[in-house]
Amino acid sequence: FCTFLLVPLMYQPTLISLVVLLFTLSNIVYGGKILIYPMDGSHWVNMRVIIEELHSKGHDITVVRASNSWYIKENSPHYTTITIPNTGGFDENFFGEFILSKHLKIQREQGKSFWTELKLQSSMKETFFEFHKNMAEMITRVLEDRKLIQSLQDAKFDLVLTDPGIGGGTILARVLHLPLVYNVRWTIQGEAHLVIAPSPLSYVPYTATELTDKMTFLQRVTNVLAYILGSYTLTSITEPNYKPIVQRYFGPDVDYNAFFQEADIWLMRSDFVFEFPKPTMPNMVYIGGFQCKPSKPLPQDLEEFVQSSSEHGVVMMTLGTLVAELPEDIADEIAAAFAQLPQKVIWRYTGQRPSTLGKNTLLVDWLPQNDLLGHPKTRAFVAHGGTNGVQEAIYHGVPVVGLPLAFDQSDNLSKLKERGAANTVDIVTMDRNVFLESLKAVLHEPSYRENMQRLSRLHRDQPIKPLDKAVFWIEFVMRHKGARHLRTESYKMSWIVYHSVDVIATLLMCGLLVTLVCLAGVRCVWRKVFCRNKVKSE
Amino acid sequence: FCTFLLVPLMYQPTLISLVVLLFTLSNIVYGGKILIYPMDGSHWVNMRVIIEELHSKGHDITVVRASNSWYIKENSPHYTTITIPNTGGFDENFFGEFILSKHLKIQREQGKSFWTELKLQSSMKETFFEFHKNMAEMITRVLEDRKLIQSLQDAKFDLVLTDPGIGGGTILARVLHLPLVYNVRWTIQGEAHLVIAPSPLSYVPYTATELTDKMTFLQRVTNVLAYILGSYTLTSITEPNYKPIVQRYFGPDVDYNAFFQEADIWLMRSDFVFEFPKPTMPNMVYIGGFQCKPSKPLPQDLEEFVQSSSEHGVVMMTLGTLVAELPEDIADEIAAAFAQLPQKVIWRYTGQRPSTLGKNTLLVDWLPQNDLLGHPKTRAFVAHGGTNGVQEAIYHGVPVVGLPLAFDQSDNLSKLKERGAANTVDIVTMDRNVFLESLKAVLHEPSYRENMQRLSRLHRDQPIKPLDKAVFWIEFVMRHKGARHLRTESYKMSWIVYHSVDVIATLLMCGLLVTLVCLAGVRCVWRKVFCRNKVKSE
Numbered sequence A, B: 001f002c003t004f005l006l007v008p009l010m011y012q013p014t015l016i017s018l019v020v021l022l023f024t025l026s027n028i029v030y031g032g033k034i035l036i037y038p039m040d041g042s043h044w045v046n047m048r049v050i051i052e053e054l055h056s057k058g059h060d061i062t063v064v065r066a067s068n069s070w071y072i073k074e075n076s077p078h079y080t081t082i083t084i085p086n087t088g089g090f091d092e093n094f095f096g097e098f099i100l101s102k103h104l105k106i107q108r109e110q111g112k113s114f115w116t117e118l119k120l121q122s123s124m125k126e127t128f129f130e131f132h133k134n135m136a137e138m139i140t141r142v143l144e145d146r147k148l149i150q151s152l153q154d155a156k157f158d159l160v161l162t163d164p165g166i167g168g169g170t171i172l173a174r175v176l177h178l179p180l181v182y183n184v185r186w187t188i189q190g191e192a193h194l195v196i197a198p199s200p201l202s203y204v205p206y207t208a209t210e211l212t213d214k215m216t217f218l219q220r221v222t223n224v225l226a227y228i229l230g231s232y233t234l235t236s237i238t239e240p241n242y243k244p245i246v247q248r249y250f251g252p253d254v255d256y257n258a259f260f261q262e263a264d265i266w267l268m269r270s271d272f273v274f275e276f277p278k279p280t281m282p283n284m285v286y287i288g289g290f291q292c293k294p295s296k297p298l299p300q301d302l303e304e305f306v307q308s309s310s311e312h313g314v315v316m317m318t319l320g321t322l323v324a325e326l327p328e329d330i331a332d333e334i335a336a337a338f339a340q341l342p343q344k345v346i347w348r349y350t351g352q353r354p355s356t357l358g359k360n361t362l363l364v365d366w367l368p369q370n371d372l373l374g375h376p377k378t379r380a381f382v383a384h385g386g387t388n389g390v391q392e393a394i395y396h397g398v399p400v401v402g403l404p405l406a407f408d409q410s411d412n413l414s415k416l417k418e419r420g421a422a423n424t425v426d427i428v429t430m431d432r433n434v435f436l437e438s439l440k441a442v443l444h445e446p447s448y449r450e451n452m453q454r455l456s457r458l459h460r461d462q463p464i465k466p467l468d469k470a471v472f473w474i475e476f477v478m479r480h481k482g483a484r485h486l487r488t489e490s491y492k493m494s495w496i497v498y499h500s501v502d503v504i505a506t507l508l509m510c511g512l513l514v515t516l517v518c519l520a521g522v523r524c525v526w527r528k529v530f531c532r533n534k535v536k537s538e
Helices: A002-009 A013-029 A042-056 A094-110 A114-144 A146-154 A168-175 A192-196 A217-250 A256-261 A300-307 A328-339 A369-373 A387-396 A409-418 A432-444 A446-460 A466-480 A501-537 B002-009 B013-029 B042-056 B094-110 B114-144 B146-154 B168-175 B192-196 B217-250 B256-261 B300-307 B328-339 B369-373 B387-396 B409-418 B432-444 B446-460 B466-480 B501-537
Strands: A033-037 A060-066 A080-084 A159-162 A180-184 A265-268 A284-286 A314-318 A344-348 A361-364 A378-383 A400-402 A422-424 B033-037 B060-066 B080-084 B159-162 B180-184 B265-268 B284-286 B314-318 B344-348 B361-364 B378-383 B400-402 B422-424
Touching: A033 A042, A033 A168, A042 A060, A042 A180, A042 A387, A042 A466, A080 A114, A094 A114, A114 A146, A114 A168, A114 A217, A159 A168, A159 A466, A168 A180, A168 A217, A168 A256, A180 A466, A192 A265, A192 A284, A217 A256, A217 B501, A265 A466, A284 A466, A300 A344, A314 A328, A314 A369, A328 A344, A328 A361, A328 A432, A369 A378, A369 A387, A378 A387, A378 A432, A387 A409, A387 A446, A400 A409, A400 A432, A409 A422, A422 A432, A422 A446, A432 A446, A501 B217, B033 B042, B033 B168, B042 B060, B042 B180, B042 B387, B042 B466, B080 B114, B094 B114, B114 B146, B114 B168, B114 B217, B159 B168, B159 B466, B168 B180, B168 B217, B168 B256, B180 B466, B192 B265, B192 B284, B217 B256, B265 B466, B284 B466, B300 B344, B314 B328, B314 B369, B328 B344, B328 B361, B328 B432, B369 B378, B369 B387, B378 B387, B378 B432, B387 B409, B387 B446, B400 B409, B400 B432, B409 B422, B422 B432, B422 B446, B432 B446
Parallel strands: A033 A060, A033 A159, A060 A080, A159 A180, A180 A265, A265 A284, A314 A344, A314 A378, A344 A361, A378 A400, A400 A422, B033 B060, B033 B159, B060 B080, B159 B180, B180 B265, B265 B284, B314 B344, B314 B378, B344 B361, B378 B400, B400 B422
Antiparallel strands: none
């Protein structure tokens, strides 16, 4: 093909230079080599959207995956894979098991109390510790495979794109001396804003507190305590796993925190329609809702079911990638409530058929979430409150009834609730009546839908689409071999220097010294005058 | 025309609804009514670029101007004006006079010293106080004219766009209860970042310190002191002028600082190619360099002069809108240095022809700055360091020899210097040799041009053009009647609440109390044990 092109061009120098120019340009824009170190599960669902878009732009993508990976398939038309054998990874059951067999069980058996909360925290800590131990093991295996590292070095990648919810991608990027882009909401050190941007705890609520940006004094106290406890817990989960690796490969003097914060661009999977407004950084790019797209037509059988709802419309329910079953009695209560609705219900549920299931409810193994959310007949979305689902609900303007299970889910839902676009129900303590009331409110009070539609309008009104923004900044980093001019000095500084504690202490000391010298002077003068007067008066 | 359209449409209901839809859409995007309360001088040059763009999009623009306005003309095809009679405003001579007859004169007569610096500060303070007094008088006249206010209310504007370097626009927007957009680099309370975004003084240099984002301990001390002094000075300049007006019209309890910070969108006239990276806010939009555009061909005589420079190229010099003359001896030194260059020189200079002027130097009353900067023969830009000129130099990638005169100019130039893209010379102490050396360095060392070209590439590589961004966000605020979801709670908070001082104090007190109670307990137990032992041993 090339020879075919060159023959006529040999006689046309202008055309040749044009082709050379186009080729150079296409090399700048296209043909980048990207190494992806993803996180599995719902985080991978997101990453895959970006990968497919990058692939469609002509980039060459390589993905590092664990041999027992749950979601990351070995064969794809969009990327090639490097499979790390015999690694813990995390599989189908890891977090699902945790939610159902531990988290929910503890709550149901022990009721709501301070001690239950402690037990939940400790069980969550255990699970996350194991998770990060596995992730640390995986990157260790990568680093120990000298042949693999050599081949990665030889491949001359342009950048590493990773999810800093695990530590491996950052470590690998540093080993390979490559520019680094984060596809991020959580880092191993906490929520991304809290980690990298100044986040005054007076109006930036700490993760999972369900607080808003308007807090009373007591709420602010809670927020500060949550921050202290949360930071301590996170450190005790991730530091023991990743710090030894960092110190082994980069020397004992490397600042562990700075190491994980030194990325060129942070592609934030959120925006300020979803998040409360808070300070941000020049290298944070908001791509929240980048996975959302207009809905496609439903499969025929589903469309027929939806249309059979006539003017009442449809309610859809799914509890995300992790949970497709529920304890029998909870499922019964949910089914019984659904049975009393005039709406049709589509419920992703793989457990045993609840005995109370109404004729209006269709159980499915899987549902086309985006297409259903975008269907004009969809009236409400019963969801667990994962970030993806919440963002898609915002995009399509469908109000939510939340059944939060674990992690950040109740916090995500509380953000919708604060804007009057969602109701939440405690899945442990609720019965059919409570759930039904909550459903009815969202279905019948127009404010829920109106508020969600307002959020939808705000979210969709952006100068460029979030996914295009993500691709632009990834390509930007490739074009300029980094984005150092957007990275502040903050993350390298010690706490004392960052907050100018040393400067303020020095200035106070100087102030004190000057005051003391002045006082001594005054005293001296006073004494002289006083003594002279005394002498005179004598 | 409408009737003509309607006849065939009457029979086509689908087309009718399409036209209605298009009409509705065009009403959302077009036809906004915008009230502009600008700042005069170089700030107006910027504002006019946005106004012309908004006008071309079909918006209806009204500009408030002083009767003695310097730059803001009464008749324009792009906007209608409201002229406020008999106001001080600021005219051709106001700041130019200050620079030449006060600022430069003091420095030349007194030499460099601490006392000179104090004198300069005090003279600057005086000038700015007078300026803000005039501006406060102007807005008072507007507010006192009940007929004018009524007509502004009746006009039903969609938003106020203002430069918060003066206080009038904010006050007027609040009186009219309108959404507010700032076209901003300086506010009456200081540099915009420092006012609204968290700005740790450990790596965010205070205005006009010429410090960078990497500071030694002593530089950090300087920075904190500069911040304290600067904030005090600014408050003492603007508060006496604007606070009485705010309190008179909005009640004595209105928080003066919050009042001026409550804008929907801050269109920042800078970006992070120019500024050092620092924290930012969700409602800050970076439009730095929005006025820059590809160069147009030069007028024929100028083009001929430029071409006559052959391979040596051209040096251009201008000291901005305020200063087109210089003291005779300084002009002689500059001209003498220029005369020794093989390059041709184009110099905007309206003073008396310097006796040392070389044949290679062309004096002009005015020069097409953008077109000359974009000319391939232009080798260096001798500039005073105003933001506009610096941004245009970055856009066109032309290295700079800086002759800072006053205000933020040396600070702007220091940012280029830090990136190796400019040299600066002290106009007061320099002679022809110093100036010539500086010119030669920029002309002959390739690093200056390379660094400036790198800045240019970074600046131009944006997903949307800065001017389009500005228009998008202005229209966004009109579409959604504000942008509250992007405005943090920070500016409303007192210092104590914002920094959680009350919470930390409470937690420390509780900690202390618990410790004391524990100690008391231990002491009690100790005593009992000790006493029992004593009794036993006795």
